[in-house]
Amino acid sequence: MFASAQLPQTLDKSDFKELEPQLRDDLLKAQLEMIERKDFSVIILVDGLDGAGKGESIARLYGWMEARHLVCNAYSEPSKEARQHPPFWRYWRDLPAKGETAVVFGSWYQPILRARIYGELDDDGFQREMMKVRRFEEMLANEGVLILKFWYVLPADVQKQRLKAIEKKKAARHVLADWSTLKNRDKASQTGEEIILATSKGYAPWFVIPSEDAEYRDAALAQTITRSINLKLADGTAKQVAAPPVVGGLEKRSALDAIDLSASLDKKTYEKRRDDLQEMLSEISDTKKFAKRGMVLVFQGNDAAGKGGTIRRVIRPLDPRIYQVHPISAPSDEEKARPYLWRFWRRLPRRGHVAIFDRSWYERVLVERVEGYASHEEWLRAYDEINSFEAELVGHGYLVCKFWLSISAEEQLRRFKAREETSYKQHKITDDDWRNRLKWDQYAIAAGDMIDRTSTRDAPWKLVSSEDKRHARVEVLQTICDRLKEEL
Amino acid sequence: MFASAQLPQTLDKSDFKELEPQLRDDLLKAQLEMIERKDFSVIILVDGLDGAGKGESIARLYGWMEARHLVCNAYSEPSKEARQHPPFWRYWRDLPAKGETAVVFGSWYQPILRARIYGELDDDGFQREMMKVRRFEEMLANEGVLILKFWYVLPADVQKQRLKAIEKKKAARHVLADWSTLKNRDKASQTGEEIILATSKGYAPWFVIPSEDAEYRDAALAQTITRSINLKLADGTAKQVAAPPVVGGLEKRSALDAIDLSASLDKKTYEKRRDDLQEMLSEISDTKKFAKRGMVLVFQGNDAAGKGGTIRRVIRPLDPRIYQVHPISAPSDEEKARPYLWRFWRRLPRRGHVAIFDRSWYERVLVERVEGYASHEEWLRAYDEINSFEAELVGHGYLVCKFWLSISAEEQLRRFKAREETSYKQHKITDDDWRNRLKWDQYAIAAGDMIDRTSTRDAPWKLVSSEDKRHARVEVLQTICDRLKEEL
Known part of the structure; x- marks a missing residue:
């Protein structure tokens, strides 16, 4: 912390x-x-x-x-x-x-x-x-x-x-x-x-x-x-x-300022390391030991930081029967009618399975805080509630890995523009993205507080530079493999 | 409970x-x-x-x-x-x-x-x-x-x-x-x-x-x-x-309804038992074992139930250097400026000593509740706070004995009138007493709830009929002696 x-x-x-x-x-x-x-x-x-x-x-x-x-x-x-x-x-x-x-x-x-x-x-x-x-x-x-x-x-x-x-x-x-x-x-x-x-x-x-x-x-x-x-x-x-x-x-x-955004990988090194790590992940996730545990992966980061692409590299080596990706956007009516964490509890994996959250319960202390969707009282108590929630997951035997994918404001601008210019990417850029970008500083403060208050020994945040996507993907795969080897 | x-x-x-x-x-x-x-x-x-x-x-x-x-x-x-x-x-x-x-x-x-x-x-x-x-x-x-x-x-x-x-x-x-x-x-x-x-x-x-x-x-x-x-x-x-x-x-x-108000003692039996019990209390309170512990006695009850007289019989056999009686009335300015329990913490006895509270922290869920001096929220959370407070006292080694002295409404009326008629007792009866009496039922509900919610294994309430004062005094002395023998 x-x-x-x-x-x-x-x-x-x-x-x-x-x-x-x-x-x-x-x-x-x-x-x-x-x-x-x-x-x-x-x-x-x-x-x-x-x-x-x-x-x-x-x-x-x-x-x-x-x-x-x-x-x-x-x-x-x-x-x-x-x-x-x-x-x-x-x-x-x-x-x-x-x-x-x-x-x-x-x-x-x-x-x-x-x-x-x-x-x-x-x-x-x-x-x-x-x-x-x-x-x-x-x-x-x-x-x-x-x-x-x-x-x-x-x-x-x-x-x-x-x-x-x-x-x-x-x-x-x-x-x-x-x-x-x-x-x-x-x-x-x-x-x-x-x-x-x-x-x-x-x-x-x-x-x-x-x-x-x-x-x-x-x-x-x-x-x-x-x-x-x-x-x-x-x-x-x-x-x-x-x-x-x-x-x-x-x-x-903030902790975000310490991320070295210059890290990068050349294509060849990237492909070699990616393949090795995916092979390793495939093997570990197929063991009896893993079948008794389970894994919860959380991806947060700046808009356009490449969460989706990174997640695709993580799931490739996994047996499709054991994982599920949960993209989190606005809550449904059913979800709004219940306590905040309900929507995440219902998406928890069984033992031996992997749940991957593309955005997560952390939205409460990020977008909900910044945009005022959650009251001051609600997002303040959320840090403690989230720590308790994750402690329950860890107590049950899940590995909890949380990734913050970070890019610079300039890199984000480049990616936004590229998305607008490429027809098959246009759906990935919305007015919301531009609006959020105007609040870059507020989001950075919220993310910094989040990392300060929820990076615990058992469920630490890994801050990853995604300025170079190859670097980010390998870093994430490496972190997951390291944690698995350490804990199993 | x-x-x-x-x-x-x-x-x-x-x-x-x-x-x-x-x-x-x-x-x-x-x-x-x-x-x-x-x-x-x-x-x-x-x-x-x-x-x-x-x-x-x-x-x-x-x-x-x-x-x-x-x-x-x-x-x-x-x-x-x-x-x-x-x-x-x-x-x-x-x-x-x-x-x-x-x-x-x-x-x-x-x-x-x-x-x-x-x-x-x-x-x-x-x-x-x-x-x-x-x-x-x-x-x-x-x-x-x-x-x-x-x-x-x-x-x-x-x-x-x-x-x-x-x-x-x-x-x-x-x-x-x-x-x-x-x-x-x-x-x-x-x-x-x-x-x-x-x-x-x-x-x-x-x-x-x-x-x-x-x-x-x-x-x-x-x-x-x-x-x-x-x-x-x-x-x-x-x-x-x-x-x-x-x-x-x-x-x-309420628990109060189960008190047998008909219990009484004749003068001779009373004097014999009182003397025996006071002798016993005197001995136990002079032991090394007692010097390592300490005792907190709480007296509550209907107005004119005879708390003062009972307390005098309890302190008589005690060495004046080891006890103190704390009559609790309205808080001072200094006390009002601090959290509610402060006034009781500052009156806690040293090890081996006895603190006797004539009215106590329970006033919050009695008079303060009934008269509206404490808000609904304040007196509701007080049950839990009081249980925690007494658990701290017990944890430190004190014996905590709480007495509710009970009389009937008719007996109270007789005593009020007697006080008004006897010159040296007139100071003991005030307009407040008459006012409180009009709320007899509300006070009974508050006392019943109090006993339901704060009579714990380690710090139980003893309900005592004080319709006959001799009975009450002996019952209180007996309870204290029993607890001391049991715990030391």
């Missing part, structure tokens, strides 16, 4: 200087309005990897906000007094009053994170703790607390440097959690992902903050807080707050 | 005959409006003990409703086709369209119930399954499905007779679940309670239907469905539906 957070996200110092007065103004205005109205309180949870500058970041926040209505609660080992009471007692004790804001360091997630990293908490125990946390946060949200949770991340090499620097300065060592060593980094990242997956709810969302660049980090933090308070001020009963990361004044690099 | 469901609830055949036309009319009208509007679908889940007449009850429902928009889905062992798909596939497949109603027998709860009764599902596994069910139902509710879940219950002896009768008729045997034997009755009841506790949510509540009397059973079913559909029709976005059982046209006996 949150692939985009691994990309370097930066903000020039000079740009930041320019942006800062507005950021401060907006944030302070929102806070003052909230203090005035006394309708709700705000809890800002600060978590994530050490070395990311969490303290520094909050110090800047203090400078920007009205500090008399801001308290900071830092928890480490429970005091003797706290140990005499149930675990959540100390967090309850410190809940801010309406109009007030509390910044929480070392929150209720820390003991869980710590125990999980040290292997003291098995899967069931972890899920139990997650349930308790969800109940706690849901109750707070129901009672008018705006809960904003920030997870600070850093690329591995940057974190390494920072931790070394901190360890040199004796005085600073105390700011490190005891589990926050480089040795535990992978485990910590993985646990963080599990936690975010289990507890990022509409009523208490996680925001992942890329923290390599201090200016970007703090601007993102401030902007997210401002937007969330304003949303809550606008609709006091809204329990859903804006899940997606900052946009607008801040340019965020 | 649902103590009231164990009481014989009956409706005379002649009363039923009189009531029936109205019941049918109301139900059909609600259904037709729903068919016309096509805003949501209804799922009626039918579960509970065998022999309660679930089939018979639904058959009558069919006679009352427009059957062309009613389907019945009965699930037993999954078919070969169903086994090829994830477990929830068959339930998804059969989801009703908007405007339609589905009656579900052998729902997603059956495999869990069965595995639990046969000991194939440990606590963690059970909680995992409960989480899946909650996610599923929450998603359906979010997508516009009205989910009504009915749990049919019978007193043990009645069920025994019925099962014997069914077993004699070979043809009818197939209607019994394989685990539904008398031998498993206790386990089944207990599991049912666990399930109801874990999955009775505002968006998908359980209704317990006392089924000894077929007329009462079916009238209660029809009335609950009608009321829930009408609520949803009135506010399409309402995800909370009416949790409390039927009232109004149907008279329901």
